[in-house]
Amino acid sequence: MLWKRSQRGFTLLEMLTVATVLVILASAVIPMVKNGITRQQEIELRRNLREMRTAIDNYKAMADQQKITAPPVANNGYPESLEVLVEGVSLTGKTTKIRFLRRIPVDPFTGKPQWGLRSAQDESDSTSWGGGSVFDVYSLSDRKGMNGIPYKEW
Numbered sequence: 001m002l003w004k005r006s007q008r009g010f011t012l013l014e015m016l017t018v019a020t021v022l023v024i025l026a027s028a029v030i031p032m033v034k035n036g037i038t039r040q041q042e043i044e045l046r047r048n049l050r051e052m053r054t055a056i057d058n059y060k061a062m063a064d065q066q067k068i069t070a071p072p073v074a075n076n077g078y079p080e081s082l083e084v085l086v087e088g089v090s091l092t093g094k095t096t097k098i099r100f101l102r103r104i105p106v107d108p109f110t111g112k113p114q115w116g117l118r119s120a121q122d123e124s125d126s127t128s129w130g131g132g133s134v135f136d137v138y139s140l141s142d143r144k145g146m147n148g149i150p151y152k153e154w
Contacts, residue, residue, distance in 0.1 A: 042146060045108050045139060051105060052104075052137045056078065056134060056137075059089070062089075064077050068098065078119070078135050079134050081117075082101070082117070107140065109143055109151055110139070110140055112140075118136040138151075139151040
């Protein structure tokens with residue numbers, strides 16, 4: 001079978017055109033993938049913060065109702081640390097423990113299960129823990145969210 005010279009394959013111009021189109025498509029997709037990853041990390045951060053804050057609130061409610069062994073009076077009913085929420089606290093008059101968290105969640109932006117803590121006596125925007133009790137938690141990441149607010153302020 002005889003092939004004509006023009007039917008053997010692609011020309012250099014056709015190859016360059018296809019390569020150019022692929023580069024344009026790739027340059028449009030890469031930022032969307034990066035934004036998708038960041039958005040997913042932000043969703044995980046919100047979920048982790050909500051989980052820990054709910055555990056702190058549940059601990060406080062049970063301490064106020066005297067259903068668990070009371071924390072020191074200076075703590076105003078808040079746990080001494082996040083580890084207390086994981087280890088559990090004895091129910092009043094019983095030997096069984098109630099746990100408020102299975103584990104301390106990992107901060108998706110730092111990759112560590114370490115969080116900034118605020119006590120009830122600290123200012124609401126404080127970045128140093130006064131110790132004693134855990135009233136609130138925040139991310140230790142220095143990055144800003146897609147909404148322009150630093151993750152430390154979430």
